[in-house]
Amino acid sequence: MRYRSAAKSIRLLILLAAACSVVSGLGGCTTVQFVELREKPSNPITGRLTLSAFGDAGPSARTNRFLAGTSYAGGDDYLRMLRHCRMRINGWNRHEALHATAELNYLAAENAKRSDPGLAMELYLDAARFSWDYVTTPAPDGRLADPNSNPHRETSEVYNTSLEQLLRLAKSSGDYHLGRSIRLPVSGRLMQVEIPYPTRWLSAEQIGEFDFVSNYELKNLRNRHAKPGLGVPVMVRRKRQASEKNLETYYEDGLSFPVTLVARFPPADPRVSPTEQNVRLQMFDPRESDGVIVDRTLLPLESDLSTPLAWFLTNPKKSLLETFAFLRPDKARHLEGLYMITPYDPDRIPVLMVHGVWSSPMTWMEMFNDLQNDPLLRDKYQFWFYMYPTGEPLTFAAANLRDRLKGLRHRCDPHGRNDKLDQMVVVGHSMGGLMSYLLTVDSEDKLWNSLSKIPVEQIQGDPEVQNEIRRVFFFEKDNSIDRVVTIASPFRGSGYANRFTRWLSGSLVSLPNTTSQLSQLIFRQNNQSIWDRVFAPRTSLDSLNKNSAVIRLVNQTTTPPEVKHHNVVGVSKGKSESDWTDGVVRFRSASRADADSEITVEAGHSEVHRHPTAIAEVRRVLLEHLDDVAIKRYPVVPLSHGVINNTPPPTRKLAP
DSSP states (O other): OHHHHHHHHHHHHHHHHHHHHHHHHHHOOOOOOOEEEOSSOOOSSGGGEEEOTTSOEEEEHHHHHHHHHTTOOSTTOHHHHHHHHHTTTTSTTHHHHHHHHHHHHHHHHHHHTTTOHHHHHHHHHHHHHHHHHHHHSOOTTSOOOOTTSTTHHHHHHHHHHHHHHHHHHHHHTSOOOTTSOEEOTTTOOEEEEEOSSOOSSOSGGGEEEEEEGGGEEEOSOSOOOEEOSBSEEEEEEEOOOGGGHHHHTTBOTTOEEEEEEEEEOOOOOTTSOGGGOOEEEEEEOTTTOOEEEETTEEEEBOEESHHHHHHHHOOGGGTTHHHHHHHOTTTSGGGOEEEESSOOOTTSEEEEEEOOTTOOGGGGHHHHHHHTTSHHHHHHEEEEEEEOOTTSOHHHHHHHHHHHHHHHHHHHOTTSOOGGGGSEEEEEETHHHHHHHHTTSOOTTHHHHHHOSSOGGGSOOOHHHHHHHHHHHOOOOOTTEEEEEEESOOTTOOTTSSHHHHHHHHHHOOOOHHHHHHHHHHHHHTTOOHHHHHTSSOSHHHHTSTTSHHHHHHHHOOOOTTSEEEEEEEOOBOSSGGGOBOSSSBHHHHOOTTOSEEEEEOSOTTTGGGSHHHHHHHHHHHHHHHHHHHHHHSOOOOOOTTOOOOOOOOOOOOOO
């Protein structure tokens, strides 16, 4: 028994290794390590500070010039330097005096934070206050300084770093939670938390644990989308809300969102001691707010949109998600569904992204990271992701997607009045592209006739079986979809779906009972031979064979005129168009003559949708879609001036 069990285990390992080598190219196992904890948080100030012989930080060259230019002769004592600088704040060189005072408070806090954290918090707050006064003090022409231009950027960084260090000390106390006011331990000054512009996720009841962006280094994302300005970028875990029970199922646990913290100080008043003035600690969502308004001037926020996304995505539990969903679709069914990583907004157009075989929504994060950085796209679109067990046959997976979209529509818009939900854009990669395409066409009886010689009415089975057959094999296009983008999709099948790989996947993939039993019932009643039953469509790889019923349907149909189809083809090998391939799908299979637009991207199959050219194309399509939506909403009727235009409207090029 022991040897028999060992032999079975070895056989399984061999099959699994072969499957990984064959199938991984279809979708590409996506990394789950997107951030790495730094040994030390990044600090933009340290590079310009002077160092003593013992390695201690000292004033920057700029502050030393101010001290020398104002005849300071008190040595290295921070208290004397601070007194000297503060006495000159109301003098002719106010801005330089404020900068020097802020920097010296920061240095004094750095020296005190280990021995006296309470004193350090006071000094950090003073450093932030004098920096704030610098930025908000008008120049002689009445305008505020640009916090991102030199030399003002240096003072902005003193403000940001000092505020962050203060918050770090508050957090290190062990009982501070973001959203709660901070009482400083020495002076008793209060930092009162405010959310000036609440958003759908930035509200007091949704604020969970937080961490600082500067603690992490971005990994495996090409671009870090961050902007300089004022404030401390942090990442906040969202708390689930009982009041949002209709939508909570679409939000994954641990979702994070970016927040920028700004300490806003009252105007200087000589009659009131600074230690008696309270401070407003304001929280902004940088996806919705561009800056903080001071004296009718918008000062930009320091922000980072990429690191909070990467922080959420980096989860060891996701490491085997793609493999599990491919090999065990019977056990992964509970993972299937639509997911949102931004809050549902009835005023934004949905963009649905559908991954391919042996993959997951993680594969879209490179593209999503870049698209969300565009302010216009961020303002007009919301991004949804479909997760499904990729081992299931394409027809079943597509049927489940149709059902999920109907269910979401019913929850969000039960009366069908939201026109934004009727302007959806779907983007699909590989098999996900085929699923996206199938949402736009009617199957009529083409799919069934390619699969079965027996009319559906003659299939013997109970009503549940008949209903499942009609759900999977008879469907109509989804009228909520206006536009579809397919990327590296095998419209004419893939050479990877040959008899060996189909047998291999059939040996490893465990389908849900309903799927397996229905497939076997159809082929048994069609009197298929034993050989044909062995290679009957059982998994997603079977569906991608060039002779499969669903591939034939894809090639017998075209998207209707009201739906725009944009196609992206990957090419990584081949000397001519006849043998071009992305390593998995040949150019001839991925190209569509009837597409409204088509581009070629030099990339392999698992990388094409992450390639900058493909991302730029999706961005172009989304911007074009906004233009078309605007035209439909506000059509411009040209004046004829008595001339009748008899030119027929353009027609779409149909597939040969």
